[in-house]
Amino acid sequence: MFGDFIPLFIMIALATGLALTLLKAAEIIGPKRPNRIKRTPYESGMDPIGSARERYSVKFYLVAMIFIVFDVEVVFMYPWAVSFHDFIEGGAAFGVMVVVTIFTVILLIGLVYDIKKGGLDFEQ
Amino acid sequence: MEVALNWYLGLSAILFSIGTLGVLLKRNAIVLLMSVELMLNAVNLTLVALSQSMGDADGQLLVFFTIAVAAAEAAVGLAIVIAIFRRKLTVDITEINLFKF
Amino acid sequence: MDLSQAFSTMAADLPAIFSMSVVTVAGLVMILQESLSENDRPIPWIGVGALAVAVVWELVHLGDPAGTAFFESIRTGGFASYINLIVLGSGIVTIILSVPYLDHIKHAYGEVYAMIMFATVGMLMLGTANSLVSIFVGLETMSVCLYVLTGLIREDEGSVESALKYFLLGAFSTGFFLYGIALMYGATGTMYLPEMQGAVPEGSIMFWAGVALFLIGFLFKVSAAPFHMWTPDVYQGAPTPLTGYMSTASKAAAFASLILVLFYALPDERWSLVLSAVALVTMIIGNVLAVSQDNVKRMLAYSSIAHAGYVLVALAAGTTEAYAGAMFYLLIYAIMNLGAFGVMAMLEWDGKEGRVQSLDSLAGIGHEKPLLGVAMGVFMFSLTGFPPLGGFMGKYAVFAPAVDAGLTWLVLIGVLMSAISAYYYLRVVVVFWLADAEDTPEAQAASRSFVFAGIPVKATIALCAVALVVLGVYSGGLLEMTFGFFEEGMMAATP
Numbered sequence: 001m002f003g004d005f006i007p008l009f010i011m012i013a014l015a016t017g018l019a020l021t022l023l024k025a026a027e028i029i030g031p032k033r034p035n036r037i038k039r040t041p042y043e044s045g046m047d048p049i050g051s052a053r054e055r056y057s058v059k060f061y062l063v064a065m066i067f068i069v070f071d072v073e074v075v076f077m078y079p080w081a082v083s084f085h086d087f088i089e090g091g092a093a094f095g096v097m098v099v100v101t102i103f104t105v106i107l108l109i110g111l112v113y114d115i116k117k118g119g120l121d122f123e124q
Numbered sequence: 125m126e127v128a129l130n131w132y133l134g135l136s137a138i139l140f141s142i143g144t145l146g147v148l149l150k151r152n153a154i155v156l157l158m159s160v161e162l163m164l165n166a167v168n169l170t171l172v173a174l175s176q177s178m179g180d181a182d183g184q185l186l187v188f189f190t191i192a193v194a195a196a197e198a199a200v201g202l203a204i205v206i207a208i209f210r211r212k213l214t215v216d217i218t219e220i221n222l223f224k225f
Numbered sequence: 226m227d228l229s230q231a232f233s234t235m236a237a238d239l240p241a242i243f244s245m246s247v248v249t250v251a252g253l254v255m256i257l258q259e260s261l262s263e264n265d266r267p268i269p270w271i272g273v274g275a276l277a278v279a280v281v282w283e284l285v286h287l288g289d290p291a292g293t294a295f296f297e298s299i300r301t302g303g304f305a306s307y308i309n310l311i312v313l314g315s316g317i318v319t320i321i322l323s324v325p326y327l328d329h330i331k332h333a334y335g336e337v338y339a340m341i342m343f344a345t346v347g348m349l350m351l352g353t354a355n356s357l358v359s360i361f362v363g364l365e366t367m368s369v370c371l372y373v374l375t376g377l378i379r380e381d382e383g384s385v386e387s388a389l390k391y392f393l394l395g396a397f398s399t400g401f402f403l404y405g406i407a408l409m410y411g412a413t414g415t416m417y418l419p420e421m422q423g424a425v426p427e428g429s430i431m432f433w434a435g436v437a438l439f440l441i442g443f444l445f446k447v448s449a450a451p452f453h454m455w456t457p458d459v460y461q462g463a464p465t466p467l468t469g470y471m472s473t474a475s476k477a478a479a480f481a482s483l484i485l486v487l488f489y490a491l492p493d494e495r496w497s498l499v500l501s502a503v504a505l506v507t508m509i510i511g512n513v514l515a516v517s518q519d520n521v522k523r524m525l526a527y528s529s530i531a532h533a534g535y536v537l538v539a540l541a542a543g544t545t546e547a548y549a550g551a552m553f554y555l556l557i558y559a560i561m562n563l564g565a566f567g568v569m570a571m572l573e574w575d576g577k578e579g580r581v582q583s584l585d586s587l588a589g590i591g592h593e594k595p596l597l598g599v600a601m602g603v604f605m606f607s608l609t610g611f612p613p614l615g616g617f618m619g620k621y622a623v624f625a626p627a628v629d630a631g632l633t634w635l636v637l638i639g640v641l642m643s644a645i646s647a648y649y650y651l652r653v654v655v656v657f658w659l660a661d662a663e664d665t666p667e668a669q670a671a672s673r674s675f676v677f678a679g680i681p682v683k684a685t686i687a688l689c690a691v692a693l694v695v696l697g698v699y700s701g702g703l704l705e706m707t708f709g710f711f712e713e714g715m716m717a718a719t720p
Binding site for chain 2: 408
Binding site: 061065066068069071072073075076079 | 185188191192194195196198199202203206
């Protein structure tokens with residue numbers, strides 16, 4: 001089974017090797033005449049203005065974190081959704097809805113807290 | 125075409141080791157956080173592979189919890205890192221050394 | 226499994242998670258109260274009420290036979306009720322102590338109490354877990370809440386630094402812990418503790434490597450050496466009543482879970498040597514490093530490492546009596562440490578969660594605040610292990626079965642270390658009562674404004690002290706009861 005992959009590995013090795021060789025070759029063979037203009041980020045382009053490391057508002061992180069949490073909690077919904085039909089056919093429709101309602105209500109309380117505390121308030 | 129279980133276990137062991145080394149060698153708190161996440165995801169791979177090969181759903185069940193826990197940990201961890209950055213203007217863990225023996 | 230039966234089975238199992246449900250619902254109500262209402266004064270008392278209801282429930286069910294619920298995910302019966310009582314009781318004490326403390330440092334957020342409730346839920350699940358999935362979920366629910374609680378005072382660099390250390394090392398150990406679970410699962414094909422015992426393939430490296438990684442995670446959580454490095458820093462920088470909570474309830478739950486794992490999944494002689502070695506190192510490091518500490522919270526942190534070592538002696542012995550003794554010790558230890566941290570919370574004046582105030586600055590405080598002084602005396606004598614206090618009976622309960630199991634050398638070192646511990650514990654009593662504030666420049670220089678200890682706080686601390694005396698004198702019945710859990714448990718393990 002491993003044998004099936006050998007051509008692939010050879011291809012990866014060749015590609016990597018070629019790229020690295022060419023880069024190194026250019027560095028060794030190529031002429032080096034650095035000057036100030038050449039060392040600017042955009043040679044014969046626009047001069048960069050300001051720092052690339054601008055401070056973002058901390059709100060940005062807050063929203064990102066809230067997003068991660070709510071986004072990932074939905075992971076529990078997938079197995080529920082997949083097995084939903086089996087439960088309906090197995091005659092457990094009520095139970096399966098109760099369970100997911102409890103889960104959603106708990107998430108909802110988190111969201112209510114978040115909104116009331118201004119976690120999603122961009123204005124201030 | 126099926127890949128043998130050992131390849132998955134090997135890959136996840138390598139990923140886990142990379143994560144461990146990252147935690148031990150790096151000094152930036154954010155990179156440490158990423159390394160820890162890498163460790164958790166390496167374990168997820170192990171669990172899914174084992175679960176698949178044994179035809180038992182319990183491993184995959186744990187993976188769901190791990191994903192959720194990893195998200196919660198990431199959120200809390202980032203919040204703590206932001207709090208410490210505001211106080212000390214650095215996230216280099218060698219400069220966070222208030223406590224001594 | 227018949228799907229139509231699944232939910233009726235779960236509904237029938239609901240009493241098994243009564244405490245967990247009550248505490249969760251209360252936590253959610255507290256979050257809603259905090260976000261929807263201006264008035265956050267009643268929030269802690271909602272929590273205390275819910276915890277008290279759960280305590281009553283567990284007291285009623287203390288005599289139940291062992292069993293499992295929710296498709297064998299969690300254990301029920303006496304053992305579960307007992308450990309739940311320790312956790313719930315610690316929660317009540319912590320909330321009562323936190324109210325004036327957080328008011329004093331102006332961080333009286335309602336969320337704090339909700340986080341305490343959610344951490345409690347995690348501990349309830351951890352202490353009663355019957356499968357590796359429940360252990361993981363419980364442990365992480367607890368840990369994530371504790372990270373937040375540690376970093377509560379986010380304006381203070383000590384607090385956030387503690388939180389960062391706790392978080393990074395905690396998450397790191399979680400990685401090992403989880404990898405251990407994965408390997409154990411891979412080797413045995415099951416997540417359920419009792420099934421694991423019979424399913425271990427002979428000479429499986431995967432399984433033993435998994436157990437080793439799993440134990441690393443656990444030893445980290447109970448702050449056993451050599452995974453104890455986080456403990457002093459975290460305990461010193463965390464808000465004091467919450468430190469008490471961390472050092473008692475979370476350790477009790479983690480130890481209970483470890484006992485369940487060792488008892489049901491790994492009854493193997495070979496662990497004895499590993500656990501003995503860990504216990505030895507833990508006792509020595511905890512006690513020796515505690516001696517040179519000038520800060521009481523840091524001293525108590527090392528002391529809590531030492532006490533984890535004493536419990537590990539019992540776990541190394543691995544007999545039914547030893548496990549019963551360890552359970553008894555966890556209760557005594559919880560009361561002693563909650564009390565000691567509670568007193569320190571009330572004697573805090575530096576506005577930096579007590580991490581910069583020295584012991585000497587509290588010289589002669591016993592004369593100023595006699596109740597706290599006397600109670601601290603009881604806690605310190607009990608931590609040392611003076612008869613007839615609870616601490617003595619607790620140590621006896623863990624050391625005696627270890628001698629029977631042939632670990633006399635380990636017990637001798639434990640007793641020797643207890644003798645060392647007398648020095649640093651009794652120093653606190655000496656400074657509180659015998660040192661003169663006039664002669665101590667630190668006590669003079671300090672502008673001391675203490676937390677106002679109201680009736681509930683005083684009553685709670687006094688109750689802890691009285692409980693230690695009572696438990697020291699009437700320990701027989703309780704020990705018999707903890708012994709009974711394992712007798713029944715033995716039967717439940719082999720149906």
